[in-house]
Amino acid sequence: MQTKTPGKAAQVVTVRKRAMVWGLAAAVVTAALVLGWWLLRPAAINPPVIASGNLDPAIVEAIDKAREAVLRRPRSDETWGALGKILIANKLWEDSRVCFLKAERLAKKPLWLYYEGIALYSLGRLEESIDKLREAVRLWESAGEDAPTARLRLGKALMDGHFADEADGQFRRVLAVRGDRPGVRGQESGVKGMAHIGLAQLAYEREDWLSCRHHFEAAYNDPHCRKLAATQLPPVCLRLDDAPAAAKYEKLAAQLPPDLAMNDPFSPISSQRDVTVTKQAQISQAQRLYAMGRAREAVQILSPLLDQYPDDAHVNVIQGKSLCRMDDFDSGRKLLKKATELAADDFEPHFSLAMCLVNEGEKQWSTPDAQAKARELFALAADSARRAIAINPAAGLAHMYLGVSLKYLGQWQAALSSLNEAVHCNPEQWEPHLRLGTAFLEHDQVREARFHLEQANRLSPDNPRIGDELKKLPDVK
Numbered sequence: 001m002q003t004k005t006p007g008k009a010a011q012v013v014t015v016r017k018r019a020m021v022w023g024l025a026a027a028v029v030t031a032a033l034v035l036g037w038w039l040l041r042p043a044a045i046n047p048p049v050i051a052s053g054n055l056d057p058a059i060v061e062a063i064d065k066a067r068e069a070v071l072r073r074p075r076s077d078e079t080w081g082a083l084g085k086i087l088i089a090n091k092l093w094e095d096s097r098v099c100f101l102k103a104e105r106l107a108k109k110p111l112w113l114y115y116e117g118i119a120l121y122s123l124g125r126l127e128e129s130i131d132k133l134r135e136a137v138r139l140w141e142s143a144g145e146d147a148p149t150a151r152l153r154l155g156k157a158l159m160d161g162h163f164a165d166e167a168d169g170q171f172r173r174v175l176a177v178r179g180d181r182p183g184v185r186g187q188e189s190g191v192k193g194m195a196h197i198g199l200a201q202l203a204y205e206r207e208d209w210l211s212c213r214h215h216f217e218a219a220y221n222d223p224h225c226r227k228l229a230a231t232q233l234p235p236v237c238l239r240l241d242d243a244p245a246a247a248k249y250e251k252l253a254a255q256l257p258p259d260l261a262m263n264d265p266f267s268p269i270s271s272q273r274d275v276t277v278t279k280q281a282q283i284s285q286a287q288r289l290y291a292m293g294r295a296r297e298a299v300q301i302l303s304p305l306l307d308q309y310p311d312d313a314h315v316n317v318i319q320g321k322s323l324c325r326m327d328d329f330d331s332g333r334k335l336l337k338k339a340t341e342l343a344a345d346d347f348e349p350h351f352s353l354a355m356c357l358v359n360e361g362e363k364q365w366s367t368p369d370a371q372a373k374a375r376e377l378f379a380l381a382a383d384s385a386r387r388a389i390a391i392n393p394a395a396g397l398a399h400m401y402l403g404v405s406l407k408y409l410g411q412w413q414a415a416l417s418s419l420n421e422a423v424h425c426n427p428e429q430w431e432p433h434l435r436l437g438t439a440f441l442e443h444d445q446v447r448e449a450r451f452h453l454e455q456a457n458r459l460s461p462d463n464p465r466i467g468d469e470l471k472k473l474p475d476v477k
Contacts, residue, residue: 047067047070047071047080047083047099048087048095048098048099050063050067050087050092050095055090056279058308059086059090062086063083063086063087066079066082066083066086067083069082069083070083070099075106076106077102077103077104077106077107077109077112078103080099080100080102080103080106081099081100081103081111081112081115083099084096084097084098084099084100084103084112084115085115087099088100088115088118088119089281090281091122093119093122093123094119094123096115096119097116097119097120097123100112100113100115100116100119101116104116108139109139110135110136110137110139110140110143110147110150111136113132113133113135113136113139114132114133114136114147114150114153116132117129117130117131117132117133117136117153117154117157118153120132121133121153121157126157126160126161127161129157130154130157130158130161130163133150133153133154133157134154136150136154137150137151137154137170146177148173148174148177148191148192148195149191149262151170151171151173151174152170152171152174152191152194152195152198154170155167155168155170155171155174155195155198156198158170159198159201159202164202164205167198167202168199168202171195171196171198171199171202172195172199174191174192174195175192175195175196175199190222190223190224190225190260190262191262192222193218193219193221193222193224193225193226193229194219194222194224194225194262196215196216196218196219196222196225196229197215197216197219197225197228197229197232199211199215200212200213200214200215200216200219200229200232200236203215204236209236209239209240210240212236213233213236213237213240216229216232216233216236217229217233220233223259223260223291224259224260224262225259226256226259227253227256227257227258227259228259230249230250230252230253230256231253233245233246233249233253234246234247234249234250234253237249251394252428254394255394255395255396255425255426260287260288260291279305279308279309282301282302282305283302283305283314283315283318285301286298286301286302286318286319286322287318289301290318290321290322290325293325295321295322295323295325295326296322296326298318298319298322299319299322299323299326302315302318302319302322303319306319306335311342312342313339313342313343313346313349314339314348316335316336316338316339316342316349317335317336317339317348317349317352319332319335320332320333320334320335320336320339320352320353320356321336321352321355321356323335324336324356324359324360327363329356329359329360332356333353333356333357333360336349336352336353336356337353339352339353340353340384340387345391346391347388347391347392347395347398350384350385350387350388350391351384351385351388351395351397351398351401353380353381353384354381354382354384354385354388354398354401354402354405355397355401357377357378357380357381357384357405358377358378358381358401358404358405360377361374361375361377361378361381361405361408362374362404362408364377365408374408375408375409378404378405378406378408378409379405379409381401381402381404381405382402382405382406382409385398385399385401385402385405386402389402394425395425396421396422396423396424396425396426396429396432397422397426397429397431397432399418399419399421399422399425399432400418400419400422400431400432400435402418403415403416403417403418403419403421403422403435403436403439404419404435406418407419407439407442412439412443415439416436416439419432419435419436419439420436422435422436423436423452428459429459430456430457430459430460430463430466431456433452433453433455433456433459434452434453434456434465434466434469436452437449437450437451437452437453437455437456437469438453438469440452441453441469441472441473446473446474449473450473453466453469453470453473454470457470
């Protein structure tokens with residue numbers, strides 16, 4: 001029997017069927033790929049809309065401008081990061097986290113991870129914060145850079161998460177960093193003192209009291225954490241049966257001024273030109289600049305703030321002190337006098353006015369024709385110092401400025417009494433010893449002068465002011 005072969009028409013139908021099957025299969029695969037991409041794609045993130053009810057108008061304006069920049073350039077990590085920095089500076093933690101997450105997705109830079117870690121920590125999401133901070137430190141380290149501030153934050157988060165050994169390692173890495181070595185990011189003043197604080201707290205948890213005291217006392221030498229260390233030392237000293245030291249540190253803790261803010265080179269409020277920040281953040285920035293001797297920059301920050309808040313005593317005080325440090329005594333004195341009227345019961349305005357009046361009076365005194373004017377200034381300084389002492393009798397520096405004023409006014413015994421009280425209140429500070437030693441030297445009481453000048457020199461070695469006075473002492477025969 002002869003087998004039939006398909007005709008030409010049947011072959012065409014078969015080819016068409018196969019093409020349809022393959023086409024359908026390709027369409028199904030393509031659809032599956034598109035669906036998979038759609039389901040697995042990173043969620044689109046729009047810049048957050050911020051409720052502006054409780055924000056200063058200037059901050060709202062800055063946020064709006066940064067948000068518009070994001071909408072214009074949504075693929076730029078820098079625009080997202082800039083918006084995030086404004087939000088995190090104003091403690092809008094969740095909104096800032098969203099921005100830094102988007103910036104990180106666009107460009108995995110350690111700075112975005114660092115900020116995201118800070119936001120997560122502030123939101124109480126500790127494990128996620130640790131992961132981000134670890135990655136930021138790792139990226140900086142792989143780039144050959146040390147970031148002590150980032151390590152410090154990581155150490156604190158690890159300590160809070162009970163990763164004691166890893167936290168200890170991060171704090172010790174901070175202490176090992178040399179600030180003059182290439183690859184160290186920024187002048188991170190205060191970071192080593194805070195690393196000692198972290199190590200002291202870990203030692204406290206282990207009940208290793210000797211190590212705990214060692215690290216707290218090392219931190220006490222840093223003005224960025226001196227008051228904090230003095231506050232923590234009394235119970236540690238008592239554990240070591242050292243009651244006199246506990247009493248000493250308890251007294252110091254009550255007398256010391258607030259600790260200086262730590263200088264974080266990654267801070268989103270490090271430059272007023274970069275970001276608009278809250279009023280308090282600007283005040284803190286100006287205080288830090290003043291403490292660093294950068295009075296002109298402090299004035300630049302506070303001038304617009306003073307226009308906006310002319311009756312804020314704190315702003316008037318910092319601006320007044322800064323202007324006086326720039327030798328603009330007339331302007332500074334007016335602001336400080338206004339601050340004493342706005343906050344008559346506060347110590348700081350009266351103390352700051354006394355300090356600036358003494359500084360101005362001493363400059364005038366060096367010119368014989370101006371000594372009458374200087375005496376008027378010293379009389380005003382003495383009055384301001386007395387008002388400050390009435391509010392805080394334990395303020396040694398207020399007693400010192402009263403003593404200096406009385407010395408120039410010719411009231412030697414009263415001056416001596418005030419300067420002695422200054423040393424009694426603050427024996428750990430060099431300037432009261434210097435002022436008392438100088439007063440003794442001017443009255444030829446060489447033995448007493450030598451004692452206090454040498455004590456000042458021990459507290460502040462290589463201080464040129466102290467060195468100049470020491471040179472005036474007669475040689476010991």
